[in-house]
Amino acid sequence: MNIGDVAQRAGLPPKTIRYYEDIGLITPLRDTNGYRLFRESDLHKLAFLGRARALGFTIEDCRTLLALYEDNTRASADVKDLAQAHLTKIEDKIAQLQSMRDTLSELVHSCAGDNRPNCPILSDLATGQH
Amino acid sequence: MNIGDVAQRAGLPPKTIRYYEDIGLITPLRDTNGYRLFRESDLHKLAFLGRARALGFTIEDCRTLLALYEDNTRASADVKDLAQAHLTKIEDKIAQLQSMRDTLSELVHSCAGDNRPNCPILSDLATGQH
DNA sequence: CTTGACCTTCCAGTGACTGGAAGCCCTATG
DNA sequence: CATAGGGCTTCCAGTCACTGGAAGGTCAAG
Numbered sequence: 001m002n003i004g005d006v007a008q009r010a011g012l013p014p015k016t017i018r019y020y021e022d023i024g025l026i027t028p029l030r031d032t033n034g035y036r037l038f039r040e041s042d043l044h045k046l047a048f049l050g051r052a053r054a055l056g057f058t059i060e061d062c063r064t065l066l067a068l069y070e071d072n073t074r075a076s077a078d079v080k081d082l083a084q085a086h087l088t089k090i091e092d093k094i095a096q097l098q099s100m101r102d103t104l105s106e107l108v109h110s111c112a113g114d115n116r117p118n119c120p121i122l123s124d125l126a127t128g129q130h
Numbered sequence: 131m132n133i134g135d136v137a138q139r140a141g142l143p144p145k146t147i148r149y150y151e152d153i154g155l156i157t158p159l160r161d162t163n164g165y166r167l168f169r170e171s172d173l174h175k176l177a178f179l180g181r182a183r184a185l186g187f188t189i190e191d192c193r194t195l196l197a198l199y200e201d202n203t204r205a206s207a208d209v210k211d212l213a214q215a216h217l218t219k220i221e222d223k224i225a226q227l228q229s230m231r232d233t234l235s236e237l238v239h240s241c242a243g244d245n246r247p248n249c250p251i252l253s254d255l256a257t258g259q260h
Numbered sequence: 261c262t263t264g265a266c267c268t269t270c271c272a273g274t275g276a277c278t279g280g281a282a283g284c285c286c287t288a289t290g
Numbered sequence: 291c292a293t294a295g296g297g298c299t300t301c302c303a304g305t306c307a308c309t310g311g312a313a314g315g316t317c318a319a320g
Contacts, residue, residue: 002176005295014298023276035287036299044256051255056230059276063275069252079251080243087234094227097220100186104217113210121209122199125181134266144267153307165267165317189307258313 003039017046025049025063044121057086107130131168140176157183158239193220236260245250 007014020026021036025114026045029037045066052062061082068082110120112129124130137144142193150156151166156175175196182192191212198204198212206211238249240260 001138006171013278016276018299019277033298035285042151047258048255051258053276054230055234055255056227065252065255068249069256072247072251074244074247075211075248076241076247076249076251077243077245079249080238080241082240083234083241083251087231087238090227090231090234094224094231096188097227100184101217101220101224104185104213108210108213108217111206111210112214113207115205115207116131117202117204117206119204121206121210121213122195124312125178125185126182128177132267143309146307148268150309162277163267165316206315 001043003036003038006038006043009043010050012046012050020046020049023059025059025066055086056090061086065126131173133166133168136168136173136176139173140180142180150179153189155189185216186220192218194243200235203244 001009003014003017005016015033017026018036021028025051026042027040029039031037048066048069049062052065053059055064064082065079068079107121107124112118120130131139133144133147137147140147141203147156151158156172158172159169161167168254169216171198173257178196179192182195187195194212196210198209236252242248250260
């Protein structure tokens with residue numbers, strides 16, 4: 001398979017796939033014309049990476065996950081720990097965004113949004129007081 | 131005030147303040163020795179920026195907000211529109227993270243996390259099937 | 261006079277791509 | 291057979307908002 005086919009099938013842009021090769025996540029073969037030549041196993045890895053990235057794992061996490069995946073003797077605890085740590089980070093991020101949302105939502109609702117200049121949003125930003 | 135004092139009072143690192151000057155958000159004076167010399171108005175702007183950034187506004191949004199703040203004839207609608215757009219982005223982001231969290235949480239709970247190699251997390255990443 | 265804390269500028273790196281330029285390769289059509 | 295197009299290659303630069311570090315000037319205290 002050439003990169004276009006793999007991109008289609010893995011649901012990743014060609015650029016991203018080249019990047020993943022650059023950083024050593026995959027090592028496709030090369031055809032005589034210099035084109036990358038992907039095996040089924042490469043496609044499989046790329047799909048794996050796509051799903052891990054969609055769950056928000058960092059590239060370095062993905063590297064570890066791939067290594068664990070290919071190590072048939074890994075302990076499931078190693079995987080679970082990694083996933084749990086990531087889950088905690090996501091939950092922290094959600095909490096942080098929710099706090100932003102709450103404040104912002106309050107400000108937006110308190111602003112008339114008309115032609116007059118008076119604006120509680122700016123007042124709050126300026127003074128830190130509501 | 132020197133940069134250290136302002137950093138303290140605005141709750142921003144000196145590096146960040148220099149960066150804000152670089153990109154034209156503030157323009158402190160200069161002392162004869164070359165040190166930046168901050169007025170109260172600079173501190174005020176920095177605190178404004180700190181609060182806007184804490185609410186997740188981008189630097190470009192902050193630039194606009196500062197301009198609106200300093201324009202006494204602005205319409206509050208302009209501010210509200212910007213804030214509303216940002217609020218929507220935050221809500222999208224929260225929804226996306228929550229979806230990640232839900233999937234990930236399910237996977238984590240389905241994994242024994244012991245010494246055995248069998249791991250539903252990796253199986254899911256590998257196949258996209260639960 | 262020296263020490264140490266401050267300040268300065270400039271350069272490079274972060275994460276994970278993404279856009280674009282310059283140029284080779286392959287297939288199909290006129 | 292020439293050419294047009296689409297796909298492939300590499301390499302370089304840009305994104306966003308800082309952050310770290312090096313090399314060196316300045317200032318107040320002891």
